Amino acid sequence: MKTSLKPWINDLPDYVAGRTVEEIKRKYGLASVYKLASNENLFGPCGKVKETLKECIGSVNYYPDSDTYEIRTAIADKFNISKDNIIMGDGTDQVIEMICDCFIDRQDNIVTGDPNFLIYEKSALISGGSAKKVPLRPDFSQDIKSMLNAADSNTKAIFIASPHNPSGTIISKEDFEYLLKYAGRNILIIMDEAYYEYMPPQKQLDTVSYLSGNPNLIVLRTFSKIYSLAGLRIGYGIANTEIITGLNKIRLPFNVSSMAQKAACAALADEGYILKIRDIISGERDKFYSAFKEAGIGYVESFANFVLIKTGEKSGDIVEELLKNGFIVRPGVNLGLPGYIRVTLATPEIDDKFLKVFMVIYKKLYQG
Numbered sequence: 001m002k003t004s005l006k007p008w009i010n011d012l013p014d015y016v017a018g019r020t021v022e023e024i025k026r027k028y029g030l031a032s033v034y035k036l037a038s039n040e041n042l043f044g045p046c047g048k049v050k051e052t053l054k055e056c057i058g059s060v061n062y063y064p065d066s067d068t069y070e071i072r073t074a075i076a077d078k079f080n081i082s083k084d085n086i087i088m089g090d091g092t093d094q095v096i097e098m099i100c101d102c103f104i105d106r107q108d109n110i111v112t113g114d115p116n117f118l119i120y121e122k123s124a125l126i127s128g129g130s131a132k133k134v135p136l137r138p139d140f141s142q143d144i145k146s147m148l149n150a151a152d153s154n155t156k157a158i159f160i161a162s163p164h165n166p167s168g169t170i171i172s173k174e175d176f177e178y179l180l181k182y183a184g185r186n187i188l189i190i191m192d193e194a195y196y197e198y199m200p201p202q203k204q205l206d207t208v209s210y211l212s213g214n215p216n217l218i219v220l221r222t223f224s225k226i227y228s229l230a231g232l233r234i235g236y237g238i239a240n241t242e243i244i245t246g247l248n249k250i251r252l253p254f255n256v257s258s259m260a261q262k263a264a265c266a267a268l269a270d271e272g273y274i275l276k277i278r279d280i281i282s283g284e285r286d287k288f289y290s291a292f293k294e295a296g297i298g299y300v301e302s303f304a305n306f307v308l309i310k311t312g313e314k315s316g317d318i319v320e321e322l323l324k325n326g327f328i329v330r331p332g333v334n335l336g337l338p339g340y341i342r343v344t345l346a347t348p349e350i351d352d353k354f355l356k357v358f359m360v361i362y363k364k365l366y367q368g
Contacts, residue, residue: 012125015118016334019323030326036344036354037330039165039195039306041228043280043347045263046273049229052266056259064258071261074268075236079208085238087247088256092194092220092235097123098247099218099237103156103188104129111150112159113142115166115336117192120159129156140167140300140308144175148182157188162205163195166335166342168302173205180214190218194235195304197226197274198281203303208238215240223260225305226277227267232260281305284345291355297362306344308337314365315339321361327354
């Protein structure tokens with residue numbers, strides 16, 4: 001007897017992860033490589049996180065707290081909510097999977113922007129559902145009214161993101177409130193705010209405050225981005241207790257490591273470090289914009305720690321030449337945006353090096 005996969009598994013879309021530093025070093029014989037493809041915080045975690053990890057290394061022989069009591073309490077204190085409104089995941093990817101496992105069944109669908117974070121669609125498909133994808137507006141923002149119009153009697157969830165990945169655009173207060181008002185209580189609204197902390201204060205929506213009047217709202221946050229814990233995998237969802245109770249029914253025990261939990265507590269406590277990173281990245285965005293404007297290169301205004309750059313028909317060549325020069329970026333074709341590349345903003349020194357190399361490559365390919 002020959003074992004075989006379920007037939008539908010072969011039809012699932014592949015998530016193309018960013019290439020690794022070591023892989024590119026080996027391939028091109030480079031001593032230094034900068035990974036600007038996965039929107040990680042290249043400054044690294046704060047000092048307290050590093051100290052905490054050293055302190056807890058001796059206890060990794062024990063299983064972690066399956067209840068994630070300490071970190072949920074810290075998050076609850078931050079938002080002035082009950083810890084029973086919080087579920088922790090091995091990254092927000094796992095929380096998204098749990099949401100779809102709980103609420104999406106055969107014949108059900110989700111609605112999301114196109115493109116958007118692939119895990120929304122993939123999780124719905126694995127759960128037996130489907131995804132209705134609505135094109136972005138010309139300015140690369142999510143078309144909330146069209147997404148609502150796309151919803152039907154089988155729609156169980158609408159996934160939105162602010163800032164949006166891969167464009168970096170945000171959802172306005174008016175659009176968010178419109179969605180909550182007209183979606184109906186039978187459709188879950190999942191607001192993914194992985195890059196929330198990078199937004200300027202005047203653009204940040206207090207989405208958690210909407211939970212009390214909207215029992216169908218779920219807010220997602222992560223420690224992978226500005227908190228710089230991507231390698232530890234820890235994220236969370238905030239929702240009403242009925243939803244959280246349901247998600248906990250299918251949550252795997254010990255799903256978040258002890259080191260991730262401790263590091264997240266330390267990271268959350270150092271608000272000053274987060275504000276410092278936010279301000280530096282804001283300056284780096286402006287630096288990119290100025291360089292592209294001067295060179296006549298198109299870009300999308302971003303509120304995250306990355307910029308989507310219009311690189312045209314020679315995008316593939318630009319990506320390859322950047323790799324040869326030690327810069328890993330994300331090809332837009334892998335994100336549903338051919339003709340663009342997405343570049344993570346890094347330290348000022350790395351960004352200066354990138355801009356210098358990028359401009360030389362771009363001008364050589366387009367101007368000869």
